[in-house]
Amino acid sequence: MRDVAIVSFAQLPSVRVSNATDEAELVQSVTSEAMKQVGITQDDIGFTCSGSTDYLPGRPFSFVAAVDGLKAWPPIRESHVEMDGGFALYEAWVRLLHGDIDTALVFSFGKCSLASVPDVLNLQNDPYYVQPLGLDSISAAALQAQALIDSGRATERDFAEVAVRNRKNALDNPNAQIKGDFSVDELLEEPYLSSPLRKSFCSPLSDSAAAIVLAAGDTAKKLANRPAWIRGIDHRTEPHSLGQRDLTTSPSSELAGEKAGVGKGKVDVAELHAPFAHQELILCDALGLGDDVIVNPSGGALAANSLMTAGLIRFGEAASRVLGGEVDRVVAHTTSGVCLQHNLVAVLEGD
């Protein structure tokens, strides 16, 4: 197989409300920046792929408007997934393996300010039996968190520690939305949103967009001093019904991690897409990440969570540390669906 690498990453700062920008404007600024970093333009891009959802702007085909943020004339090879941008990156990786083109642009955008996200996410549930119950995303995640407590493997204090660490890490991240030096006891005094989840154990709602340039072989070496090579990438899903899964584990992450080769070497940094604090614990367990791994130095989804973009940002944040020469081997992860149903895992390495 051909070697494919992430050679650049750009993101817009995650904010609660980004009133003045529509899809095309979000996309135009962030994709230009990612290409500018490696000195190329849309004319140099072989394939473009994006991820977004119609359920934030509330109208069908919202991604069509985003294409107008690109220089898509002359016509371009382009595709779109109604999934997180992390999955768009997966499609672009597959496309680059063909060998006829050497570069790909991946982007995603999500304006959570346009919708009541926890309620909208109920629409991911079985439409015949579960949606009518109104199972919003926080309540669903609370069931999972409670199951984890009941299994004896974690406590509310553990959740609070995850939240404190992520928001402290976010102090160094200019693009994060929620950051600060909080104490565990302080967070444990917050009222429950849905027991046992308190506000700080849940991700914020953010408006953002992100873009990544992928390149293959020698082109990657030309564009970046130290490309973040995709050494393994895989995604897996699980049964849909919550009742059919052991919510305290993530077998799909475990399998995807195994296929991607997470355990084949020492992991320096992992950027995990965990929209709820307890999910980070489940993911670390599934991927076999020990205490020596730095998890979510960016602050993760608990510091900024633009729906459809937060997963791609995990790839970008992880790759940045390789591109910048700080570390050698990182793990990037993206999740989709209620209570971690579907997971994508990649291993990135520097030369």
Next chain:
Amino acid sequence: MAEHCAVVGIGQTKHRESRRDLSMPGLIRVAALQALEDADMTFKDVDAIVIGTAPDMFEGIMMPELFLADALGAAGKPIFRVHTAGSVGGSTAVVASHLVQAGVHEKVLTVGFEKQSESNAMWALSPAIPFQPQLVAGAGGYFAPLIRAYIRRSDAHLDTGCMVAVKDREHGLLNPCAHLHLKQSLEQVKASPMLWDPIRYSETCPSSDGAVAIVLVNDKHADRVKNPAWVKGTSVRTERTFFAGRDQVNPGAGKQCAKDVYDQAGISNPFTEIDCAEIYVPFSWFEPMWLENLGFAEEGSGWKMTMEGKTKLGAEMPINMSGGVMCTNPIGASGMLRFAEAARQVRGTADKHQVDGAKVALGHAYGGGSQFFAMWIVSSER
């Protein structure tokens, strides 16, 4: 490209206005099981699944691949969701074929579906977008001005659209899975109510419930069947919606996509080297327009091919042998149905609507306001 890719299994539901007898998981499962049986496989043999459907908003489910994973036996496997507007069925099959060609997976199941009876596409396609004039009611309102421009440019015979409707409905009578089974005369089509001038009611596609599935494999597994359809070329192209000078009647993205897919398949003259084509014609006038865009006819003369009957089954360049989108339109599946019908032709399994001796066929899909194109060329020869 590391691997060759072949179609070894095809399945589709009987398409109808409302499949009340099937839930959404039931609908896709019927198509998937048929395709697997055709390929002499079971769900256990499948390495990965790629699913495509039109906007999630049609059925009111966000990211339906999550809910539909169980119906496709996807637990423990990769399932991928593609959405590229009306071209989605085609793009989805392209993504699935790439997984095989790139050597990522050996056996891939791809599925397209729509349950239009659980939504209202006409009004879902009439959104009021902030800061944009609300142009249209439904897709017909968008495309009618383009058709009028085509007629003016090419000085086309005004019966052309009606002739396409008559021909496609005749073809549809030969296809037991088609939604519409209508025997319609030219006079009947011409007498149907005008909806969006020059588009009459009988010149539009129906709203259908339906699903289609294709099994794609690499060389190693192609001998499971005696008649695989080999994927000789795949291509997608996109252009912007708004820019000065955009030609929406004969879009550059369509021309470039066709050239790319012909080049990959070694085709220099599509009219003589392609035996038949399934192309995306949701409104009858798009047949002559796409004949030109795809290079089957000179610019301005596509309508003559139609009027001369050259696009009928048994004629020189049969188009939409299955009855096409004019007889069956489960939107998210419509593009993949074109791809699947092209493959059926070169496999020789198209039964009553088989083109004798078809060896090379084109599958074509487009979407949005003609910005999005997806195509493949399939052949009986590797």
